[in-house]
Amino acid sequence: MNIESKLSTTSKNIKSSIIRELLKISDPAMISFGGGVPDPETFPREELAVIASEVVSKEYKFTLQYGTTEGDDVLKKQYIRLLEEHENIKDLNNDNLLITVGSQQALYLAGLTFLDEESYCGVTRPVYLAAASAFAQRNPKFISVNLSEKGIDTDYLESELIKLRERNELHKFKFMYVVTNFHNPAGITMPLDNRKKLIELAEKYDFIILEDDPYGALRFEGTKVPSIFSMNSERVIMLNTFSKILSPGMRIGVIIGNTQAIRRMAMAKQAVDLCCSPVTQRLTARFLERYDLFEQIKPTIELYKHKKDVFMKAMQDNLGDIKGVSWTKAEGGLFTWLTLPQQIDTMEMFEMAKKEKVLYIPGEAFFVDNPLKNTMRLSFCLPTEEQLVEGMKRLRRTIDKYCAAKGIKL
Ligand SMILES: Cc1ncc(COP(=O)(O)O)c(C=O)c1O
Structure with missing residues (x-):
């Protein structure tokens, strides 16, 4: 049977994620700056093992049963408390x-x-690849807005919105998607004035802001910036996750938004999976009751900060002399974004990197249009200190070999 002839247009359009493919490379000699996965040593495994046993044996009527689509109320209660204590977000209820x-x-x-299909949605350049892939399943038109250390280019966004208004299409612009803290892949944090400007535009042109913040709690230095949601809880839908602060294996995320939006998204979820696993929801809830999560992640933050410092120094030592090279200085999170001289195509260079036994994610993967091919995402959280330094030497060797082969003068 020819399965291809049966595929939907959506399925035909889906490309396998290069990040997922890279994570499959399991050569122990390889040093990978590729995947943005947390260091497993940071998982509170002993504590979770005890609670897991308890919630299964004592709370089996809840944990081993189907749950509601909206999610475990005990977990929600704990999460609302965290938002009050750490994000200064008040007056939320389970809905x-x-x-x-x-x-x-x-x-x-x-x-x-x-x-x-006829909708528009705003994304950043670069954008978190899997977000763009999730939206692409609906085949919308993307408006791609530059992201720099100053935040997103709100002037450009506004000029595009004005064009839509002139064409009577403004109502088709549904949301602007932003990763506010320690952006994946760019490592950038949107400054406060940029966040406020985005809210101003959302009010003026009537759109939703989709604020994705998986890394905000992983700040090593600098000053915390208030979430966009804390400044406008009507227009902003905030996405949080326990993946980077507890464990991605739990698969627990939280959407926070106005009750209408939440109801609609819950209705969509009904047809997707009925409910999240009650086991991991209750396990997370009881963990939050028993332990202070933010105390627990302090050693993780210290560890990542240390790795980031080692990595930044190795980068300076090995790449600092290349003309036209730059990288973002993350104040938290897992990533830095490296820009090489323009003639270097990091996708093309990737095979050489593999031979040198170092991996990165070519920047091209993080654009919905007009990719900057001379960029790459580097993650410093998983390799050991020695690997961070050695990996950077290998990356420099790769760049030198690539440039020699292409006749590019550094
Ligand atoms: C910006 C961003 N959003 C969302 C996710 C998805 O995370 P999860 O599904 O594990 O919560 C990630 C994961 O790396 C991410 O970097």
């Missing part, structure tokens, strides 16, 4: 929250709930 299978499902549900 403002939807528990999801990680933020990835939240992104998919946002696409399902708000986008049609």
